Amino acid sequence: MTAPLVTILDDEPAIREMLTEALQEAGFRTMSFGRAREFEAALQSTAPDVCLVDLSLPDKDGLTLVHRLALEQGATVIIISGRAQVQDRVTGLELGADDYIIKPFEPAEVVARVRARLRKNAPASQAGETAQFNGWTAHFDRYMLVDEHGDETAFSHAEGEVLRLFLERPKRLISRANMQESLGGAAGESFDRAMDVRISRLRTKLREDPKNPRLIKTIYGAGYIFLGDVIWG
Amino acid sequence: MTAPLVTILDDEPAIREMLTEALQEAGFRTMSFGRAREFEAALQSTAPDVCLVDLSLPDKDGLTLVHRLALEQGATVIIISGRAQVQDRVTGLELGADDYIIKPFEPAEVVARVRARLRKNAPASQAGETAQFNGWTAHFDRYMLVDEHGDETAFSHAEGEVLRLFLERPKRLISRANMQESLGGAAGESFDRAMDVRISRLRTKLREDPKNPRLIKTIYGAGYIFLGDVIWG
DNA sequence: CGCAGCTTGTTACAATTCGTAAGATTCAGG
DNA sequence: CCTGAATCTTACGAATTGTAACAAGCTGCG
Numbered sequence: 001m002t003a004p005l006v007t008i009l010d011d012e013p014a015i016r017e018m019l020t021e022a023l024q025e026a027g028f029r030t031m032s033f034g035r036a037r038e039f040e041a042a043l044q045s046t047a048p049d050v051c052l053v054d055l056s057l058p059d060k061d062g063l064t065l066v067h068r069l070a071l072e073q074g075a076t077v078i079i080i081s082g083r084a085q086v087q088d089r090v091t092g093l094e095l096g097a098d099d100y101i102i103k104p105f106e107p108a109e110v111v112a113r114v115r116a117r118l119r120k121n122a123p124a125s126q127a128g129e130t131a132q133f134n135g136w137t138a139h140f141d142r143y144m145l146v147d148e149h150g151d152e153t154a155f156s157h158a159e160g161e162v163l164r165l166f167l168e169r170p171k172r173l174i175s176r177a178n179m180q181e182s183l184g185g186a187a188g189e190s191f192d193r194a195m196d197v198r199i200s201r202l203r204t205k206l207r208e209d210p211k212n213p214r215l216i217k218t219i220y221g222a223g224y225i226f227l228g229d230v231i232w233g
Numbered sequence: 234m235t236a237p238l239v240t241i242l243d244d245e246p247a248i249r250e251m252l253t254e255a256l257q258e259a260g261f262r263t264m265s266f267g268r269a270r271e272f273e274a275a276l277q278s279t280a281p282d283v284c285l286v287d288l289s290l291p292d293k294d295g296l297t298l299v300h301r302l303a304l305e306q307g308a309t310v311i312i313i314s315g316r317a318q319v320q321d322r323v324t325g326l327e328l329g330a331d332d333y334i335i336k337p338f339e340p341a342e343v344v345a346r347v348r349a350r351l352r353k354n355a356p357a358s359q360a361g362e363t364a365q366f367n368g369w370t371a372h373f374d375r376y377m378l379v380d381e382h383g384d385e386t387a388f389s390h391a392e393g394e395v396l397r398l399f400l401e402r403p404k405r406l407i408s409r410a411n412m413q414e415s416l417g418g419a420a421g422e423s424f425d426r427a428m429d430v431r432i433s434r435l436r437t438k439l440r441e442d443p444k445n446p447r448l449i450k451t452i453y454g455a456g457y458i459f460l461g462d463v464i465w466g
Numbered sequence: 467c468g469c470a471g472c473t474t475g476t477t478a479c480a481a482t483t484c485g486t487a488a489g490a491t492t493c494a495g496g
Numbered sequence: 497c498c499t500g501a502a503t504c505t506t507a508c509g510a511a512t513t514g515t516a517a518c519a520a521g522c523t524g525c526g
Contacts, residue, residue, distance in 0.1 A: 076353070086339040093345035098353060099332065106319040112326040120309070120331060120353065141460055142447055154445065156483060157452050182297050192503090194485050200504060201484090210504075220493055220502065389473055426513095427475055433515055434474090443514075453483050453512065473522080482513070491504065496497105 004118055005046065008032035009039045010054035010080065015103075019052060022107035023114065036065055048075070050114050055081040055092070063095055070096025076117050080105065131167045133228040134215065136206065138163060145205060159202045166216065166226035175223035199224065237351055238279065241265035242272045242298075243287035243313065248336075252285060255340035256347065269293035277455075278410035280402065281308065283347050288314040288325070296328055303329025307405035307458075309350050313338065364400045366461040367448065369439065371396060378438060392435045395428075399449065399459035408456035432457065 006028045008019050016032040023030045031048070033039040036057050051069060055062035062079075069075040078099040079092045089100045099113050129141040135148040143160055145153045155163065161183050165174065180191060203216055215228050239261045241252050249265040256263045264281070266272040269290050284302060288295035295312075302308040311332040312325045322333045332346050362374040368381040373393060378386045388396065394416050398407065412428060436449055450458045 086342050090341050090345040093342075093349045096352070098349055108323050109319050109326075112323040116326045116331055119329070142445060143450070144445065152445075157455075158484065181294060191485090193487080196503060197485070197505085200506090203504090218492095218503070391474060426477080429513060430475075430515075433513095436514095451513070467526105469525090471523090474520085476517105476519080478515100478517085480514080480516100483511085485508105485510090487506105487508085489504105489506085491502100493502075494500100496499090 003027055003029045004049040005029045005031065006050045006052065006114055007039065007042070007048040008052045009034075009036065009057070010052070011035070011057055012054075015054070015080075018107055019110060022111055026111045026115075028114070036062075040065075050076045050078060050117055052078050052080055052110070052114075053097075055079060055083060055088075063092065066092065066097050067095045070098070078110075078113060078117065080110070131230055131232045133167065133170075133230045138167065140164060153205050155202070155205055158198055159205065162198050162202050166224075167230050167232075170226050170228055170230045173219060173223050173225050178223065236260055236262045237282040238262045238264065239283045239285065239347060240272065240275070240281040241285045242267075242269065242290070243285070244268070244290055245287075248287070248313075251340055252343060255344055259344045259348075261347070269295075269298055273298075276306075277408055278414070280405065280407065280411050283309045283311060283350055285311050285313055285343070285347075286330075288312060288316060296325065299325065299330050300328045303331070305406075307403075311343075311346060311350065313343070361465045364463055364465045366400065366403070366463045371400065373397060386438050388435070388438055391431055392438065395431050395435055399457075400463050400465070403459050403461055403463045406452060406456050406458050411456065 006023050008016050008023075008030060010016050010019070010032070011034050013034065016034070020030045020032055031042060031046070033042065053062060053066055053069075055066075057065075062081075066077050066079060070077045077097045078101060079097045080101045080103060081088065081092070082103040084102045089102075092100045098117055101110060101113060129139065131138045131140075137146045138144075139146065140160060143155055143157070145155055147153075162179075165179065165182050176192060176195060179195060183195075199216060203210075203213065206215055208215060215226060217225050217227060219225055239256050241249050241256075241263060243249050243252070243265070244267050246267070249267070253263045253265055264275060264279070266275065270293070286295060286299055286302070288299075290298075295314075299310050299312060303310045310330045311334060312330045313334045313336060314321065314325070315336040317335045322335075325333045331350055334343060334346060362372065364371045364373075370379040371377075371388075372379065376388055376390070376393060378388055380386075395412075398412065398415050409425060409428060416428075432449060436443070436446060439448055441448060448459060448461050450460060452458060
């Protein structure tokens with residue numbers, strides 16, 4: 001399970017460095033190139049998961065390269081370009097690019113867009129469906145809770161919604177209103193009670209001591225807070 | 234082979250019209266909504282290929298909606314927002330959106346980005362005759378399921394219809410209504426049960442553990458979802 | 467034709483999910 | 497302590513879903 005490989009093709013060394021640093025910090029492997037020629041040579045032996053390509057290259061027309069990469073080879077290509085006209089973006093995308101980022105860009109956004117592409121295009125490396133916390137492992141893909149001994153307990157869809165909400169916002173207050181909205185609950189009259197019951201059932205499955213809940217704590221008059229050290233993946 | 238369906242969720246009628254016109258001219262089917270509530274209601278019976286979502290909605294937090302749509306239902310979501318800060322874009326993308334377009338936008342670019350998403354994310358176009366998933370190989374030309382050891386199990390036409398539907402929309406919620414529509418089932422009263430039985434039989438052939446199905450998951454009150462990494466070809 | 471085998475819908479009943487009601491319990495603030 | 501409100505828990509039941517068993521329809525074969 002190696003980290004995804006992102007290639008950078010840009011003739012400006014400063015930009016290559018900036019992107020390399022941001023992407024590596026985000027946990028990706030990177031390879032960077034200043035010329036299309038080198039890049040194409042490297043493609044012989046490696047298959048990048050995402051290719052970042054600058055359109056203005058010294059030795060080759062970027063768009064042609066994008067077209068070959070994206071449509072003929074099926075690669076995932078994000079164009080990074082100084083050409084900001086709508087027409088440029090449209091033709092870039094029509095030619096097969098998956099995304100089009102305009103210079104000057106913010107590294108954080110590039111990382112986010114790379115992640116977005118990987119999420120959809122490489123379901124093999126899907127990792128966002130389990131979470132660990134305080135000895136438990138929650139498998140949202142099979143609706144299972146596993147304790148430290150490996151014993152399994154099934155949880156239902158409704159319970160999973162609540163659990164997921166907690167695991168996504170650990171150690172933060174979650175108000176009831178907040179919860180209703182997140183769980184698509186119609187702001188119905190007696191929905192409060194339903195919410196209570198869901199949480200109660202979830203607590204049972206987490207084997208919480210009613211007198212002294214360690215994970216799901218109630219803040220009287222305000223909402224709930226999930227204590228627990230959550231690690232996703 | 235119907236045209237892809239694009240939904241538009243925006244509270245400004247002018248924008249809805251603009252997008253509807255541009256998308257229809259580009260050959261897409263469209264549905265537009267002014268409120269999250271209506272949109273969610275419509276999702277019960279249809280599965281859009283791409284969802285355009287404005288973040289500033291009157292009745293609901295857009296980001297929450299995006300998150301549910303994108304990560305839990307596996308839908309393809311493009312955010313359209315007036316919030317132009319890098320931080321907004323990054324969080325939008327991190328929450329599961331596939332793209333983020335800033336208002337004011339050019340309709341042509343929206344169309345191009347919708348096309349880019351469809352090109353990669355809609356494997357419907359790759360409709361081959363075999364598909365692989367989690368150790369299984371489905372041969373639709375021979376009506377055969379082959380496991381990792383090469384053992385074969387025949388499946389019937391009706392079972393194949395359901396299986397194909399699942400394999401074409403992996404990791405996405407498929408509602409019952411949706412299924413009936415796709416499988417040409419008249420919206421008959423008792424057709425629901427027939428659907429159940431089909432799925433039950435398919436599950437048996439896939440050797441699913443009834444207590445803990447790994448591939449075909451039921452979501453109470455909503456529909457089914459097929460987990461599994463599908464590769465067509 | 468008649469029969470065997472397969473497919474598939476229908477029915478009936480079991481199991482599960484999940485909201486609601488109702489009583490018990492806890493909490494904040496006198 | 498006392499009180500009213502908020503929250504927890506339990507039991508119940510309506511709705512939803514799973515599946516075994518049956519029946520109807522189709523196909524091919526002697």
